Amino acid sequence: MQTYGAAQVMSVTAVTLCGKVACMRFPSLRFLAGAALAALALTPMLAAQQTAAEKTAGQVFKNIQVFKGLPASELRPTMSFIASSLGVRCNFCHAQPFSADIKPQKKIARRMIEMVFAINKSTFNGRPEVNCFTCHQGRPEPDGALSIAADVPPPAAGAMAAGPARGGARGGRGGRGGFDRTNLPTAAQVLAKYEQALGGASALAAIRSETMTVSQPMMRGAAMALNVVKQGGRFAITQGRGRAGYNGSAFWSWRGRGAAGPAEGEMATELSLYQGMYPAAGLDPAKARVFARVPFQGGKAYLMAERTAHGFVRYYFNASSGLLRRIITGTPTYLGMLPLQVDFSNYQSVGGGVKLPLTLKFSNHERSWTQTVSAVKLNAPVAAGALAEPSGGN
Ligand code: HEC
Ligand code: HEC
Structure with missing residues (x-):
């Protein structure tokens, strides 16, 4: 250590x-x-x-x-x-x-x-x-003086009538910014509808292993290929000579030499999004709450949040299709959370009566990147050692 x-x-x-x-x-x-x-x-x-x-x-x-x-x-x-x-x-x-x-x-x-x-x-x-x-607010020296009105851009049409639109988990007091808190479903209902939209609880429960090929565009037109294998509560992601994964109790990463070490910080946060056979698979309705119906990508979504040891993780489920569209999570720091948002789209049938999102757009405080799943196999045999954490001697 x-x-x-x-x-x-x-x-x-x-x-x-x-x-x-x-x-x-x-x-x-x-x-x-x-x-x-x-x-x-x-x-x-x-x-x-x-x-x-x-x-x-x-x-x-x-x-x-x-x-x-x-x-x-x-x-x-x-x-x-x-x-x-x-x-x-x-x-x-x-x-x-x-x-x-x-x-x-x-x-x-x-x-x-x-x-x-x-x-x-x-x-x-x-x-x-x-x-x-x-x-x-993103500057080395904060402004201490009020802005001159002439320098402030006019609010977008309609913004005044609707009141200040404050996003995120804190927004929406008293219906501001389109937050609607009437007749909300419970977290269990939202999750049941989500499972139904993915193919139903029994089709999801029948997934014992999952292998995926994922591509991620890099600079100068190159693309990085990731291979993801999941089974029995564990997963491993291979990219070139490097690997990372979850061993059932902790995230690990390996750079192609020596023994694997713990994956921490932002990397662990990102890895946490691969857990489970489908996004938000482990979400416990008893620990989550539906906060509001919110405007989302031209329609409505249920905003659900789960309290974790370090704050809220937010989930946006499309109110009509039931599909999960966004997760906002974060890495704790001594001062506040470093946010990570993932948008899920392009839900497609991947066999076994199951649908999964094939496009994942990640965005953090600095940049965005997209992962495209090009192949998914459910219940294919998993090679011995495919999930193992390298222990050195290489
Ligand atoms: C605005 C100033 C500031 C910036 C920008 C900054 N740091 Fe720091 N950093 C500090 C301060 C202050 C400490 C000492 C904290 C303490 O005394 O506990 C520190 C300590 C550290 C240490 C521990 C060093 C040691 O051995 O004591 C590391 C490593 C570090 N920073 C990495 C980074 C990295 C990487 C970045 C860029 C992502 C960065 N810092 C950006 C102010 C900064
Ligand atoms: C209450 C408001 C406030 C908070 C919170 C705050 N700052 Fe500042 N900071 C200021 C002000 C005002 C200045 C400019 C002071 C000056 O010009 O003398 C400043 C200046 C600085 C500077 C010097 C910048 C330069 O150009 O030399 C650094 C570095 C800095 N802050 C780091 C931090 C860090 C790191 C944090 C969080 C741990 C932080 N500040 C939180 C108000 C704040």
């Missing part, structure tokens, strides 16, 4: 040396290259993973002063959260050696972190309500 921490720091150091767009932020996640940067949400499993045994940031990294007792795995997503909140790159605060306090911006940032922790503690009972984005 100590070595793992050192490797993390090295990969982070490499980041600052690479060019602008073409550079992966975290080379350690090059497996699932495009995908690895995602953000997201906390399945209870994932939360359970971050328990007592986990090292703290103070144990793993060199120069930690304010994040000392916090879980080491959340440090990197926290840094992404900070960088995106200010609209800057890592080298805005970091120089060589990476952990040193060379730049004044890093020292200011440390004071800002202390300020944010203090505000949340004194004013919000410790809930993480205020964070860097609250003030910075």
Whole structure:
């Protein structure tokens, strides 16, 4: 684990040396290259993973002063959260050696972190309500003055009448922005209709294994191919020489050499979306609630949310077809969630009376990427070792 921490720091150091767009932020996640940067949400499993045994940031990294007792795995997503909140790159605060306090911006940032922790503690009972984005909104220096009316674009037609449209789980108080809370179905009803739309509970229960070929466009017209195998509560994704998956209790990743290690942060969030034989397969109606009927892609959707250890995961089900259209989840950081949204479309029959979405569009705080499923096989034999976590000696 100590070595793992050192490797993390090295990969982070490499980041600052690479060019602008073409550079992966975290080379350690090059497996699932495009995908690895995602953000997201906390399945209870994932939360359970971050328990007592986990090292703290103070144990793993060199120069930690304010994040000392916090879980080491959340440090990197926290840094992404900070960088995106200010609209800057890592080298805005970091120089060589990476952990040193060379730049004044890093020292200011440390004071800002202390300020944010203090505000949340004194004013919000410790809930993480205020964070860097609250003030910075994507700029290094927040605006402290009111805007001049002439510079503000006029509201879109109809927006005034409908009241401010506030999206997300907090929106919709008193029907604002088209949120409708009358006669809502229960979570169990929405999930039953969803299962029916996918082919019915018995057809879904008959899926014992699933293999998928997925392609993801990369820069310069190239595409990355992913092979996904699922069986018995486990799954493995292979891409080139790299692999990642879930072993029944934890997410892991392997870069093609040595032993597999834990997949953490944004990568674990992204991997959590592959769990189950179909999206949201494990969602427990007893832990979820339908919050509203909301306007969605020209129709209506039921917005359902599940409370996890780190906040809400949101699900949008098309109100007429019953199909799941969107999941918004996130990676917890010390300051707030790094969001990850997945839009599901192009539902097609894949055999066995089952329909699955063949187009998945991922979007996080930085970028979007699309995965297209080109082949699905249900209940094909799974090769021995196809789900195994490489244990080294390679
Ligand atoms: C706005 C300033 C700022 C930005 C931008 C920023 N960091 Fe940091 N970073 C900090 C501060 C402050 C600390 C020290 C936290 C503490 O004292 O607990 C830190 C600590 C770290 C550490 C631990 C270093 C050590 O060994 O002590 C790593 C690794 C790190 N940041 C990575 C990143 C990466 C990767 C990015 C870009 C995604 C990034 N940071 C962007 C301010 C920043
Ligand atoms: C309550 C509002 C507020 C919050 C919350 C806030 N900041 Fe700031 N921040 C400011 C203001 C205002 C300035 C500009 C101060 C100045 O110009 O002297 C600033 C300046 C900075 C700067 C210096 C920028 C530069 O161009 O040199 C850094 C770095 C920074 N903030 C980091 C953070 C980080 C990291 C967080 C979250 C942990 C955060 N801030 C949260 C208000 C805030």
